[in-house]
Amino acid sequence: MNLEFTPEEIAFREEVRAFIEENHPEHLEGMGSREDMSPEDMTAWHKILGKKGWSVPAWPEEYGGTGWTATQRYIWSEENARKGTFMPLPFGVSMVGPVIYTFGSEELKNKHLPGIRSGEVWWAQGYSEPGAGSDLASLKTTAVREGDHYIVNGQKTWTTLAQHADWGFFLVRTDPDAAKPQEGISFLLIDMNSPGVEVKPIKLIDGGHEVNETWLTDVKVPVENLVGEENKGWTYAKFLLAHERSGIAGVARSKRGVEKLRDIAAKEKLDGKPLIEDFDFARKVSQLEIDLAALEITELRTLAGEQAGKGPGPESSILKIKGTEIQQRLTELTLEAVGSYGTPMYGSIADYGSNEYPIGPEYAEHSAATYFNMRKTSIYGGSNEIQRNIITKMILGL
């Protein structure tokens, strides 16, 4: 048992660090959490990694994975966080990709995996519905088989960044008479440019347009876009959620976030002295750092277990819960640190704010919006209460 890197791992770190230094677009540095990025900026790093063959490290090598060890993947995310890169969006590489290569036909693999790897194709997730949130299996969107097609009708919601999406993966009901609601669901890939697909923005409390309502009206979807077997979609959906959770801890990003918080708290003043010298505040930062250290080791233990052959299991629910709590706490403390300059509305909303000159210190910009935005993390990906239900069932056996 040890925490040391081997000489090979140190060499690997040098290699990826050099690659990131040379190839990461300068204007994107530190944009990792900005809300006013263009879609081109959001996929720029993904496309560069796609060319290098590093966009889907965790995939099996036969589908383009890098075959990196758990430690190498840890180093990879650390180095990316150091630079503040905007990592590939999860919808393709962490969500639908693993479902397609695990359960999809050869045809689907050949058609879709290359675009996911390269970042050329933008994916959206059609899971939640207005009436189906945590109780996802109660979803009502229907797909009725007519010859070589399914006819899809219904409404999805919280479809993240669907305004840019080329394709979507959807959970649809194919057997309304199934004995249990989970048994009548299928996993369908839908071209977002199909007639009858309509994406409408939802404005969020942070002022941004991150999520949408997606309406599906008599959308014709070829039968070959079904992943795996009809009515087995719930199994694939659960598989996907476990994959989604394992990257969700965001440890490396949060570590950089804590460094940034310390910097801010060194610049802000309380009674004429740096805020970070105030014990009440410093204590909160230390607590955050301690909780983050625990999460980091827990994630490394989980990764090591995965490498030893255990797939991402229910333990990843812990990573989701603790990871999101820490991300939220970090943004909360950052907002607290900037004091009054958390108040002005900054950014791209021409009606309310102004971009002309900075109001207050630069580091205060977006601190409130980011705090508001991060409340989503304990709700999405299976709310933290649902994660507790999963652990209850899978680990406690209740």
Next chain:
Amino acid sequence: MDFNFTEEQDMVRDGLARLVREEYGAETRREVIASDSGWRPEIWAQLAELGILGMPFSEGDGGFGGGAIDAMVVMEEFGKGLVVEPFVPTVVCAGGFLKHAGTVAQKEEHIGGIVSGERVYAFAYAEPQGRYDLSDIQVTAKKEGDGYVLSGHKAVVIGAPWASHLVVTARTGGDRNDKEGISVFVVAKDTDGIVTRDYATVDGRRASEVYFENASIPADALIGEEGAALPLIERVTDEAIAAQCAEACGAMKVANATTLEYSKQRKQFGVPIGKFQVLQHRMVDMYTEYESSVSMTYLATLRLGEDERTRKLAVSAAKVRVGQAATKVGQESIQIHGGNGMTDEYAIGHYFKRLTIFNSEFGDVDHHMKRHVALSSD
């Protein structure tokens, strides 16, 4: 980076798990801690026989070549059974001082006795006025002739009633809170002028107030350099903290399992109480607290050999996190057990008590949070 244990460590764990299972049932433990002596020398002898007491010492020092990870493995198993025998004071603390700073002669004299189980040690560092501050020392060691004379009062010395020897921190110079002027001595407990007041602790162990009434000790009782022992004391204390964090992990693991099992058996409103989501989620949080404690115990243990700042940051972080978890798991275990958790009969209360006292040994959450904050600003 590697989180695997060696085959030997796995064997040690299995062997200790068997020993704890067979010799350390709740009923037996209850009788032992209520007995006159409060411990079982025969268990100590068995540990010596199994090689447990010699494990963390190098082969050159007469041990079996292990280290902190081995101590962690041992203490986790001890925590599961709430073992009272003084492994940390004897092997981790006294053993640590001797390993790091003992002369060849001192190692020869003491380590053999530790490994064979013949000698038992207690670590007398705390003082009534000093709270958790390792440098707040008023016990004095005055040079006299060839040796020293010890005077003063050491507080809550765990395992002292069972000990043949004491490791004592004392002032050879400086004022009450000075970092300089602190020295460490190892002395036989039956030395003239050492008076103890022995008592039981709330978590099933024994301890003493130790009074040094002009106790004359020889020059070779001094371990390490005179007047410059604080860094050594901090190092050994950190090693003890890491070992006790492992003990707390073991205790939490059993507390969680016991509580979970209880929630499956205990029926109210016609169903097992484990069916209630409000309890399920609390038990999930207890499980998460345990896992994060294991992680921090690994971190602290694996950082013991690093530079001083890295070591202290990791150990304080672990003591904070594990301490918070120990409190939460202990309190929730009792709550979910309901009235039965309040009884001496149910094992869970004994885990709660040990987890509570774990928190104040070698500095509580606040103490280590302060150390973490201070080191973070360096």
